[in-house]
Amino acid sequence: MNSDRTPLPPSWFEKNVGGIVRGLVVVCVLLLVADLVFHFVGHKHVHFDWEAWPGLYAAAGFVSYVGLVLTAKQLRKLLMRPEAYYGEAPLRPLGHPAGPDADPDGDTRAMGEGDQDERDQDAGDQDEHHRDAVGAAGTEEEE
Amino acid sequence: MNFFLDLLETMFPGELMLLGALLVPFLKGKLRLGYVVLLPILSLLHLLTLDVGYEAGATLLGYPLEVVRVDALSRIFGIVFHIAAILCCIYALHVKGWVEHVSTLVYAGAAIAATFAGDLITLFIFWELTALSSVFLIWQRGVVQPSHRERSYRAGMRYLIISVASGVLLLGGALLHYQDTGSLHFGLMGLDASRGAIFIFLAFGMKAAFPLMHNWVQDAYPEATVSGTVVLASFTTKLAIYALARGFAGTELLIPIGAAMTAFPIFFAVIENDMRRVLAYSLNNQLGFMVVGIGIGTELAINGAAAHAFAHILYKGLLLMSMGAVLYRTGTIKASELGGLHKSMPMTTVFCIIGALAISAFPGLSGFVTKSMVISAVGEAHLTIVFGVLLFASAGVCDHSGIKIPFFTFFAHDQGWRVKEAPKHMLIAMGLAAFLCIGIGVAPSFLYALLPYPELAAQYHAYEATHVLTMLELLLFAGLAFVALMKMGVYPPELPALNLDFDWFYRKGAPPVVREVYGLAGYARERLWTATLGAREAVRDIAKTHHEPPGGRMGEPWSASATTLWAALILGIMLLLQYGCSPAAGLQ
Numbered sequence: 001m002n003s004d005r006t007p008l009p010p011s012w013f014e015k016n017v018g019g020i021v022r023g024l025v026v027v028c029v030l031l032l033v034a035d036l037v038f039h040f041v042g043h044k045h046v047h048f049d050w051e052a053w054p055g056l057y058a059a060a061g062f063v064s065y066v067g068l069v070l071t072a073k074q075l076r077k078l079l080m081r082p083e084a085y086y087g088e089a090p091l092r093p094l095g096h097p098a099g100p101d102a103d104p105d106g107d108t109r110a111m112g113e114g115d116q117d118e119r120d121q122d123a124g125d126q127d128e129h130h131r132d133a134v135g136a137a138g139t140e141e142e143e
Numbered sequence: 144m145n146f147f148l149d150l151l152e153t154m155f156p157g158e159l160m161l162l163g164a165l166l167v168p169f170l171k172g173k174l175r176l177g178y179v180v181l182l183p184i185l186s187l188l189h190l191l192t193l194d195v196g197y198e199a200g201a202t203l204l205g206y207p208l209e210v211v212r213v214d215a216l217s218r219i220f221g222i223v224f225h226i227a228a229i230l231c232c233i234y235a236l237h238v239k240g241w242v243e244h245v246s247t248l249v250y251a252g253a254a255i256a257a258t259f260a261g262d263l264i265t266l267f268i269f270w271e272l273t274a275l276s277s278v279f280l281i282w283q284r285g286v287v288q289p290s291h292r293e294r295s296y297r298a299g300m301r302y303l304i305i306s307v308a309s310g311v312l313l314l315g316g317a318l319l320h321y322q323d324t325g326s327l328h329f330g331l332m333g334l335d336a337s338r339g340a341i342f343i344f345l346a347f348g349m350k351a352a353f354p355l356m357h358n359w360v361q362d363a364y365p366e367a368t369v370s371g372t373v374v375l376a377s378f379t380t381k382l383a384i385y386a387l388a389r390g391f392a393g394t395e396l397l398i399p400i401g402a403a404m405t406a407f408p409i410f411f412a413v414i415e416n417d418m419r420r421v422l423a424y425s426l427n428n429q430l431g432f433m434v435v436g437i438g439i440g441t442e443l444a445i446n447g448a449a450a451h452a453f454a455h456i457l458y459k460g461l462l463l464m465s466m467g468a469v470l471y472r473t474g475t476i477k478a479s480e481l482g483g484l485h486k487s488m489p490m491t492t493v494f495c496i497i498g499a500l501a502i503s504a505f506p507g508l509s510g511f512v513t514k515s516m517v518i519s520a521v522g523e524a525h526l527t528i529v530f531g532v533l534l535f536a537s538a539g540v541c542d543h544s545g546i547k548i549p550f551f552t553f554f555a556h557d558q559g560w561r562v563k564e565a566p567k568h569m570l571i572a573m574g575l576a577a578f579l580c581i582g583i584g585v586a587p588s589f590l591y592a593l594l595p596y597p598e599l600a601a602q603y604h605a606y607e608a609t610h611v612l613t614m615l616e617l618l619l620f621a622g623l624a625f626v627a628l629m630k631m632g633v634y635p636p637e638l639p640a641l642n643l644d645f646d647w648f649y650r651k652g653a654p655p656v657v658r659e660v661y662g663l664a665g666y667a668r669e670r671l672w673t674a675t676l677g678a679r680e681a682v683r684d685i686a687k688t689h690h691e692p693p694g695g696r697m698g699e700p701w702s703a704s705a706t707t708l709w710a711a712l713i714l715g716i717m718l719l720l721q722y723g724c725s726p727a728a729g730l731q
Contacts (some may be wrong), residue, residue: 008486032610038609042608047525055616057620058619059620062620062623066624066628069624069635070633073633073635080638081640081643098222
């Protein structure tokens, strides 16, 4: 998207994704080690016996997360509908959401009109109603 | 000066904002903006002059009302409502018209006044006022963005109808409660206190977004203006949490209800594309933790619920403010259209991440020191299943609010946005909220001192080694799971679509059925009318000759409360029927 624009130079984050991930893995391993050490050396304050098993919370976090995300992904098959399902025009990026009236700096017409058209084409699967609505909204923005 | 001080002394908390809001339309420019921010600050100072134990009353149509009751429970909610109002007013300084400012002040003032209401009628009045005043925050979206007019109008109507329905239940319940107990006092009642208690419970439950009554939150909040969503998310649902804590602490039914609230909205949050709607689902999940705490009802649990509500208002406000700033600058809030914004909005990114860590209950931030109280209370009550559900939900929060919101907005794929950083006033509001999120996390004792049971809270240590370790494990391994799913390419992509939820039933399912039934009923009535002409004339003749004397069965006087009850009931039914049939209410 927005191929007509030269990309901004990569940020620190973008250059270091690999490092951040490696750091996360290292911290996770350290946590497990700390948990094991604490389990045999220290005294855990727990409400249930099973809570004290070393690595239980790590497993709970990982498994819950994967289970949640994959289940939700399957739910899409059942629940997902087009944006215009309720007969309302879906929200499009129409320049300023609050309108020029509420803009203190008088700037940021969001992206240019070109982007607007591109987005509309992306949403090509939408029905007639939607396209009309976007068209009408587009003229309002011209004012 | 003395005159004003005397006047202040007769005021109830929030009144300053309610009355002061009326002046806003007459002020212009900077004066108006300064006044809008000053008003909630003065109101907060006024509240702080009232000591715990302060009470004030009034009389309405012969009923004595307890308009003001300041105790530890109402005070902590009153204080955080004021802080939220101040932050919201700063955040909304870019708004040039007066409607949003007045709406915000009246809405916040009404929520504060309701918090301090000592009787059910005062509560009802301000309960309804919060609904009536806040709908303008949704409708204003259509005013400032004309292409959005129809959509805002419909969303606002749905919001208003559900809010008012909750008020009708509350009023009906209050009157039944009065008939049974002879008292309108709003205190701990429980479900068995009277025939009215269940209606009051349901009225609170609607606004606290109980499962299957939850959908108005996700439906309405994301449709409001940039600042309107922040305002809406701060008050109504937390007022309901306060009311539940006041009236139904220890009601065990709340434990499964709350557990369901923590778990099921997060599935929707994972696949939702509108980032403010993701946060509305997340709001529902957070309310669940509070509801569980109230259901357990021990001192620790009530402390936990109140503390979590306090922290929640601030970090949820912060997250919604950061998303509002993104909407304000880019014009969109869909995950499928966002990404890479950390390059152009670095400060907003940092504030959003602070909010995300706070809601995930990362050690060092506010969510950690408050949610742990609720979880400890569940542990002490030895509720194994609920404990497991809350752990699952905690990992879930880490996904949708902790990772999805900041990652897909500010990082992920750079979509080429070239926008300015958020305006200064928004950065100030976000900065203050972020400061409070960190402050509460680092020094929880200030918050703990405000809790309903401060002595117990003073002995509570959130930063206990086991707890810090286990929470870090839970969150970081959830983060690891995210990385793994992304690397494997199985994390669900952000798609421009909507997901069906319970609102389908009243937006798609019910209207044709109701219209059909209404049509049939009209037809049946007509047929009945013509068919019974003879019989009716006969009855009329009998009635004319043998009419009941005054004092007979038909002439019996009704009590005022019974009349109001029936009127409320009939109006409620009419409202629902009209809603189903009216094309203006916008149900396709």
